[in-house]
Amino acid sequence: MATRIHPLLGAFAILVFFFLLAPLVIIVGSALSDTTFLTFPPQGLTLRWFANIFQMEAFRRTAITSLQVALLGTGLSLLIGIPAAYALNRYRVELPRWLSTLFVLPILVPEIVFGFALLKSITIGLGLPVFISLVVGHALLILPYSVRVVGASLASFDFSIEEAARSLGCPPLKTFMTVVLPNIRAGVIAAFILAFITSINDVSVSVFLTGPGISTLPIQILAHMEQFFDPTIASVSVLLMLVTVGVMAIVEATLGLTFLTK
Amino acid sequence: MTVSLTIESLSAHYGTTQVLKDLSISVAAGELVSLLGSSGCGKTTTLRLVAGFLQPTSGRIRLGNRDLTTLPAHARNIGLVFQNYALFPHLTVLDNVAFGLKQRGLAKPDRTKRAMAMLERVGLAPLADRLPAALSGGQKQRVALARALVIEPPLLMFDEPLSNLDAKLRIDMRVEIRQLQRANGTTSLYVTHDQEEAFSISDRVAIMNAGRILQLDTPEVLYQKPASAFVARFVGFENLIRMKVVDRQSAIVTAEATGGTRLHLSQDLFGPIKDDFILACRADGLAVRREGEGIPAVLGTRTYLGRAYQYKCETAAGEITANGPLSDPLDAGARAVLTPLPEQCCILDPEN
Structure with a gap:
């Protein structure tokens, strides 16, 4: 027995999907257009704009920087975030409540303000080199994801297991590595992916922290678009989308996507 | 080892x-x-x-x-x-x-x-x-x-x-x-x-x-x-009756509870009794009889326990829980006498 759907509801649903997907279709179409300007529908079909990306040194260089920053930044944020999430859950009763709010501040503060604050504090204040500033800035930007997502899996962790391990002769640090970590593995992977994607797509913080000679891919895309309005931009965007889809596909195949939304 | x-x-x-x-x-x-x-x-x-x-x-x-x-x-x-x-x-x-x-x-x-x-x-x-x-x-x-x-x-x-x-x-x-x-x-x-x-x-x-x-x-x-x-109380003595010794005749001690109820207790059976003491009795430790020596009581609700009948009793010393034999069920309102059985009762020091 088919459920009757109100025609307006159906139309509304179609519109939602249209507005969600249409921009992506337009980008893919524009990337394939055989013209020197961005246009949709594509006029003629070519892959030369994709080839163009790989010929442009700036894109290659910034893509590598983006990957390095995302990997190092995510690693750094997990290095801070996992112990922080652990402490916030383990000593929930003893610690003041505002402390856990502190770790979400980077996503509560407008990103542009956060970026500017980072510029003032780490690039100008501490005088750190551009690359290090980028890594540190990104690590701070994505720290909330590490703390929150790892914290979510720690919330259901039974800390008496840790006591059991210690009573059996396992020292505290080893207990953390052999008993706690394996049981929050899913949370750590989810945090890594969310943080990595956030970092690789970030514009507003990077725009303040990039400097002479060192830039990230999204910033390079912006810069390129200001000068040339050709389909290269669209093809880079398609590649970025494909990377994201690829990561998601790996997650889906290995762990199931539901655990990102848990 | x-x-x-x-x-x-x-x-x-x-x-x-x-x-x-x-x-x-x-x-x-x-x-x-x-x-x-x-x-x-x-x-x-x-x-x-x-x-x-x-x-x-x-x-x-x-x-x-x-x-x-x-x-x-x-x-x-x-x-x-x-x-x-x-x-x-x-x-x-x-x-x-x-x-x-x-x-x-x-x-x-x-x-x-x-x-x-x-x-x-x-x-x-x-x-x-x-x-x-x-x-x-x-x-x-x-x-x-x-x-x-x-x-x-x-x-x-x-x-x-x-x-x-x-x-x-x-x-x-x-x-x-x-x-x-x-x-x-x-x-x-x-x-x-x-x-x-x-x-x-x-x-x-x-x-x-x-x-x-x-x-x-x-x-x-x-x-x-x-x-x-x-x-x-923790190990199940339902009744704790505060008492004072009023007379000592060799091994027999006469003690009075609040309300004036008097009991004669043998130190040979209950052990040494100080002037101030608490008589602790399990419900099983108080015999419910129609007459005799003991604490006069008016019986209240009767509960069937399988091995005995349990009564909530009104006495001058307060409410007391006691178990009576299955052979002789008594109705609410009946008058009875509650007699402490030494092997099911004990003497406590109120200062402990």
Whole structure:
């Protein structure tokens, strides 16, 4: 027995999907257009704009920087975030409540303000080199994801297991590595992916922290678009989308996507 | 290698609240002692102090001739069984049991052999490859028991190990725990709030309240000769009657309760009686008779217990619960006399 759907509801649903997907279709179409300007529908079909990306040194260089920053930044944020999430859950009763709010501040503060604050504090204040500033800035930007997502899996962790391990002769640090970590593995992977994607797509913080000679891919895309309005931009965007889809596909195949939304 | 556990004047605080007050207890080698009390009495705190999860503010904990007081938890070599089992969810039953052996540096074939032998003893060898999530509550607690026993600790501690199991399984498990503990001769400290459990499993029971041990004795002594009103009430003396001696004639003492009720009590039967005392009687310890010497009472509600009728009685000394024979049921409102039976009553010092 088919459920009757109100025609307006159906139309509304179609519109939602249209507005969600249409921009992506337009980008893919524009990337394939055989013209020197961005246009949709594509006029003629070519892959030369994709080839163009790989010929442009700036894109290659910034893509590598983006990957390095995302990997190092995510690693750094997990290095801070996992112990922080652990402490916030383990000593929930003893610690003041505002402390856990502190770790979400980077996503509560407008990103542009956060970026500017980072510029003032780490690039100008501490005088750190551009690359290090980028890594540190990104690590701070994505720290909330590490703390929150790892914290979510720690919330259901039974800390008496840790006591059991210690009573059996396992020292505290080893207990953390052999008993706690394996049981929050899913949370750590989810945090890594969310943080990595956030970092690789970030514009507003990077725009303040990039400097002479060192830039990230999204910033390079912006810069390129200001000068040339050709389909290269669209093809880079398609590649970025494909990377994201690829990561998601790996997650889906290995762990199931539901655990990102848990 | 069995050793004794000695706790000397242990005190502990949570913030500024003192939760343990100068607690001393000694568990002989191979003995099982229970800490019994309601929640918040300090029994779990005591166990966590001995385990090394909490630090005392003063006092010492010794196991044999080793001073544990400042040792970290992982260096104490104590087997622990938790209320919620606390199995490692990511490890199989076998790896759970072998965990402690791995920490002790045993080679894999060796620890597998010993873990399997221990699993045989608790009857779980066929489930060695399962994950804890695939076990029932009783099976989980057996794994936890095997995991604690396999390291052959000089001291075993149990923190309400049976509270999460259903009634039937609780009784089976406590017999099993007692057998394993006896067979290994392991000195044990057992924490519970369940009196029946404590009495059935222990050599001695410490009744705790407000961070102190009120009485530490064998279950028999606790049950028959509680030392204080609190312990008497705890072990099921329903009636505590405050009395004053008014006359002494050799071994017979005449005592008066509030309301003027007088009783003649023999010191040969009840033991020495001080001028001020509490007569503690179980419901079974008061004979309900139509006439004779005793506490005059007006009977209230009658409840059928299977082995006797229980009456709520109005007396000049207050409400008293007494059990009468099945052969002679009395109706509400009837007059009767309640006679204390020495073997089911005891004399308490109100100052304890």
